[in-house]
Amino acid sequence: MTPRSSLNIPCATDDPSLPTPCLLLDEARMAGNIARFNRHLARQGLAARPHLKTCKSMAAAQRLLRTPAGPATVSTLAEAEYFAAQGVTDICYAVGIVPDKLARVLGLRRGGTDLSVVLDDPVTADALNTAAKQLFTDGDAPLPVLLELDCDGHRSGLDPAGDELLAVAAIVRASSFLELRGVLTHAGAAYACGDTAHIAALARQEGEAAVTAAERLRSAGYDCVVCSVGSTPTALLGEYPQGVTEVRAGVYPFMDLTMCGLGVCTTDEVALSVLTTVIGHRRQDGALVVDAGWMALAQDRGLDECFPKWGFGLPCTLDGTPLPGLRVSECNQEHGIISIRPGEAVPSPALHERFPAGSRLRILPNHACATAAQYDVYHVLRQGQIMACWERIRGW
Template sequence: MTPLATLQTPALLLDVQRVERNAARMRAAVTDRGVLLRTHVKTSKSIDVARLVIDPERPAITVSTLREAEIFFDHGMHDIFYAVGITPNKLDRAFDLRARGAALMLVVDTVDAAHAVASAARRHGDAVPVTIEIDSDGHRAGVRPDQKDVLLAIAAALVEGARVAGVMTHAGGSYNARSDDELRHYARLEREGAITAANHLRQAGYDIDTVSIGSTPTALFAEHFKGITEVRAGVFTFFDLVMAGIGVCGIDEIAISVLSSVIAVQPDKGQIVIDAGWMALSRDRGTAAQPVDQGYGLVCDADGVPIPDLIVAAANQEHGLVRVRDDSPCPLPDLKIGDLIRILPNHACATGAQHDAYQVFDVECRAATAVWPRFHGW
């Protein structure tokens, strides 16, 4: 057990109790309605954290890198969806993982990518299951649900060697929602887009078994999952300020924070300097476009209680500049050199990626009781 005061800062703190509550909430929203929850492990990149969240009876996961797939496979999680469009230079590595026993599913959204996968599948003698990505809300990649000809051309290219498993989509547009009604709207777009595309494939004679959707906001605000086989979500594991800003979670549900030390107090400049810059917090400014801009993170005291209107307003590589919001009447808190504060992240995935390990934090004894490693790379 390491007392909070003796931890080297900056350090990434993890509240296990909050993770468990967040996981229970997502299971109630998805699994309890009879749909597979395929947890996205890119958020934690940690075997220890994943074991808190994933259903041990059906340990299905989503990954965003092949390194994630390989590491989680080595730790007994074999049902894996690599949910980023596959590129030709990664195909042999993906098929090697399948040859080791992984039930790895891939995704494409172009005819050229489909041809590449089919060619590799023939070369390896492995009819890999592949989903076609659908653009259900104009957010990022994928085929629009109404582009039936493109969808069927991709499917025709895939069956030259691979298997058309179904469709997948991600309602990234939900991150722009500003009300519960808008969140439900994005959830409907996501569901209806996936089902429309799946029906095009079925009507063309493809026997598909996967209709995969997913984002934390839409998973929690979907009215139902009729016609959907699985939901992919990841940031619910920790939540963050972006999720709080769109009304998906409360500040008190955010499970990670960055512990930092005060290194200078500058009342003449209206700021406090801390040892957590963007190397500890990340450069993600996901709340900048929200009604409440949280800067580089919301500042809390050492117990995790937010200090009124205090944010990390600017960040250099190893320095954070803590200030009161411009329009706030609150005073700069009376902090001293060496005092500890905790910073809640804008984007849990990005902040986590800056650290090699979680300090598992016990709230009652104000100490780290374990160190859980994270991994990096692609």
């Protein structure tokens, strides 16, 4: 991590006291992305439960949350513990729970955090109930449970129209330690589309799956207060049916090249980038060698099968302007190769003349979550200057 004391803030991105690679966050772009997201939901009468798995920073999260206490979504218990310590007390842990994590969940709840969990399997529900018998004390309130739904065959979850939905709900209701709070789904298939109309249709499908499951549960006599949906593409490109109560998404404040490829945003709206330095040139073709390899950019190729033009990232000038015809074509652990895309004209002057060793560039990431996960701190840009450092947390 770059200590705050090592930088004279404010500083420029070409300041030699700023080591590379490092993670830059354009605050104005982030603010614009957040405002757009909130406006789109407000038009539908919906509220966000922001997913904090991407930002992993209280300084960033406070710009997303409706109130200092939340609501919020997390993907790890480390995130839940960190944000709870910062006063966020309404949290959904939106990854399937297993019994060996129950002690940490109870620790958070006993500390005053209304933490809900997710499950999608009767065996897990039984095992969680068994573990709860050993861990719960007389003062512990029942643990709120959301049933995860499969709305598109992408990853996990219960069939909204299947018998197992009601079977798992019955196990939860029979337990003295669990209580059913609602249903939750995620339109993961939206990340495999290149058609904005298709993504909009998936938003409707996502919402209808959740509403269908919620109505089935209510008809069977179960409480189902929460009907939770969300992914950045569907949330921004579609609209949800009546009955959805909240929308979870995490990439929207930052955006990335995957979102660009899906038609969710433009490169001018990507708020995250990696600052890198040219450390040499490849002799056979004049490509740039930079100090941002896959440890700095991550190995996620985004939508490479549909949008191969960006490779491991899109090179930009220091002011964030994309460099026409260039991409990060190769990555080793600490070396990145920036070369001319196939079919593009060779620029003049040549790359090695335009960008000698020591030159600095910015690289837009394919996947904001994966790239940001490599770093312990954001270097926050305001009007082209680094004006603050926001610490990030990592781990599980």
